Amino acid sequence: xxxxxxxxxxxxxxxxxxxxxxxxxxxxxxxxxxxxxxxxxxxxxxxxxxxxxxxxxxxxxxxxxxxxxxxxxxxxxxxxxxxxxxxxxxxxxxxxxxxxxxxxxxxxxxxxxxxxxxxxxxxxxxxxxxxxxxxxxxxxxxxxxxxxxxxxxxxxxxxxxxxxxxxxxxxxxxxxxxxxxxxxxxxxxxxxxxxxxxxxxxxxxxxxxxxxxxxxxxxxxxxxxxxxxxxxxxxxxxxxxxxxxxxxxxxxxxxxxxxxxxxxxxxxxxxxxxxxxxxxxxxxxxxxxxxxxxxxxxxxxxx
Amino acid sequence: xxxxxxxxxxxxxxxxxxxxxxxxxxxxxxxxxxxxxxxxxxxxxxxxxxxxxxxxxxxxxxxxxxxxxxxxxxxxxxxxxxxxxxxxxxxxxxxxxxxxxxxxxxxxxxxxxxxxxxxxxxxxxxxxxxxxxxxxxxxxxxxxxxxxxxxxxxxxxxxxxxxxxxxxxxxxxxxxxxxxxx
Numbered sequence: 001x002x003x004x005x006x007x008x009x010x011x012x013x014x015x016x017x018x019x020x021x022x023x024x025x026x027x028x029x030x031x032x033x034x035x036x037x038x039x040x041x042x043x044x045x046x047x048x049x050x051x052x053x054x055x056x057x058x059x060x061x062x063x064x065x066x067x068x069x070x071x072x073x074x075x076x077x078x079x080x081x082x083x084x085x086x087x088x089x090x091x092x093x094x095x096x097x098x099x100x101x102x103x104x105x106x107x108x109x110x111x112x113x114x115x116x117x118x119x120x121x122x123x124x125x126x127x128x129x130x131x132x133x134x135x136x137x138x139x140x141x142x143x144x145x146x147x148x149x150x151x152x153x154x155x156x157x158x159x160x161x162x163x164x165x166x167x168x169x170x171x172x173x174x175x176x177x178x179x180x181x182x183x184x185x186x187x188x189x190x191x192x193x194x195x196x197x198x199x200x201x202x203x204x205x206x207x208x209x210x211x212x213x214x215x216x217x218x219x220x221x222x223x224x225x226x227x228x229x230x231x232x233x234x235x236x237x238x239x240x241x242x243x244x245x246x247x248x249x250x251x252x253x254x255x256x257x258x259x260x261x262x263x264x265x266x267x268x269x270x271x272x273x274x275x276x277x278x279x280x281x282x283x284x285x286x287x288x289x290x291x292x293x294x295x296x297x298x299x300x301x302x303x
Numbered sequence: 304x305x306x307x308x309x310x311x312x313x314x315x316x317x318x319x320x321x322x323x324x325x326x327x328x329x330x331x332x333x334x335x336x337x338x339x340x341x342x343x344x345x346x347x348x349x350x351x352x353x354x355x356x357x358x359x360x361x362x363x364x365x366x367x368x369x370x371x372x373x374x375x376x377x378x379x380x381x382x383x384x385x386x387x388x389x390x391x392x393x394x395x396x397x398x399x400x401x402x403x404x405x406x407x408x409x410x411x412x413x414x415x416x417x418x419x420x421x422x423x424x425x426x427x428x429x430x431x432x433x434x435x436x437x438x439x440x441x442x443x444x445x446x447x448x449x450x451x452x453x454x455x456x457x458x459x460x461x462x463x464x465x466x467x468x469x470x471x472x473x474x475x476x477x478x479x480x481x482x483x484x485x
Contacts, residue, residue, distance in 0.1 A: 154375075154376075159329040159330070159350055159373075159374040159375070160329060160330075160374075160375070165329075165330040166330070166350050168330075168348050168349060168350060169345075169346055169347040169348040169349055170347075170349055174349075203352060204352060204374065204376065207349075207350045207352055207374070208352060210349050210350060211349045211350070211352060213349075214347060214349045217347075264380065265352060265353055265372075265376075265377060265380070266353040266354055266377075266380055266383070267353060268352035268353035269352070269353050269354065269355060270353075
């Protein structure tokens with residue numbers, strides 16, 4: 001333990017010395033070197049984030065948690081602190097700003113998603129009810145719902161005759177995600193739903209959607225989704241980026257489930273765990289992006 | 304804890320394994336209970352597809368707790384998990400009055416199962432707050448429990464959110480498993 005601590009401090013001091021020497025030799029600070037040497041996207045933004053977080057300067061340390069509106073001012077302050085002339089290095093400010101927008105945006109997205117998750121589904125709230133009925137319409141356009149409390153809900157994979165108890169720990173987030181999938185990626189959603197009703201691969205569509213919401217939520221909160229968002233969101237990642245990721249995960253999970261050829265639904269948690277590990281492994285690749293087919297064309301980075 | 308009990312603990316044989324089956328309707332609170340037993344966070348629970356399993360150490364026992372989904376579609380699979388069960392914990396949400404008959408029926412069917420004959424049963428009534436005695440009596444009348452004669456059984460009221468009452472239930476389980484296994 002003691003040796004480890006010594007090693008840690010030694011590395012830290014050595015790293016600082018090395019940074020100092022390189023800075024003197026190249027005339028560029030670490031932020032500049034990262035922006036010049038690494039292509040935009042997750043690899044660059046994550047390096048910038050680590051550098052800012054690890055800095056001993058208060059301004060740099062707190063810059064990862066500033067309000068989005070204060071980012072421009074923060075960039076100016078950083079340029080001044082690092083004595084970089086913005087007229088000679090115009091690109092640096094732009095690159096740094098893009099990185100910072102992503103970093104700050106991710107933090108805010110986590111907060112936004114958490115707020116939705118914490119809001120329980122409330123059947124007294126007309127807005128919630130409206131969304132639920134819309135979900136039915138999107139998934140079953142040709143088949144009207146006969147009553148609000150009805151066995152029909154089981155046809156789209158809820159557990160009983162009233163879906164309100166099924167959202168549980170995922171709250172409104174589960175409904176938001178399911179509705180986004182059913183509305184924006186209707187063809188795939190309906191295909192997945194109809195496949196899920198086949199006896200051979202049978203699972204409950206809506207319940208699995210709520211479980212996959214939990215998976216997406218965990219990926220987001222643990223920071224694993226940074227790779228993806230820093231690659232696809234040109235500026236701050238938004239809720240719709242998260243929802244698109246959910247659509248992707250639903251579709252991929254469905255394919256994975258069929259590939260795994262499970263005996264019955266009792267294998268669900270085993271397959272889910274395996275799927276989770278696979279996604280985590282994919283996200284370790286800094287060039288990875290989890291784009292659903294319908295978003296792929298609009299989410300390419302251009303910086 | 305005294306020195307003697309520490310010594311006794313060190314000396315005691317490896318933990319005896321107990322297989323516990325958690326059943327009940329969907330949304331009764333089975334997974335919440337499982338997470339409470341394992342002292343895990345209960346704020347991210349999702350409906351169970353399939354089953355969850357956790358091993359918990361308690362009073363010299365290794366409790367292997369199987370939590371099987373309660374959705375109607377999954378109930379036919381319950382029977383695959385009956386084998387070698389030591390204790391059945393049947394969870395009922397006391398706020399779900401509309402389905403009291405349904406849950407009573409499921410319980411009656413379970414008690415009739417040959418593979419579960421003689422298995423100790425703990426019926427856990429979950430609710431927001433602990434139930435008062437008169438209310439508990441009224442709820443139980445609907446379940447026809449007085450007909451159970453061939454096994455040890457017990458009813459325990461518990462709060463799903465604070466976990467109050469859960470430990471009492473588990474103490475009862477451990478005590479009765481002990482009596483049976485010796």
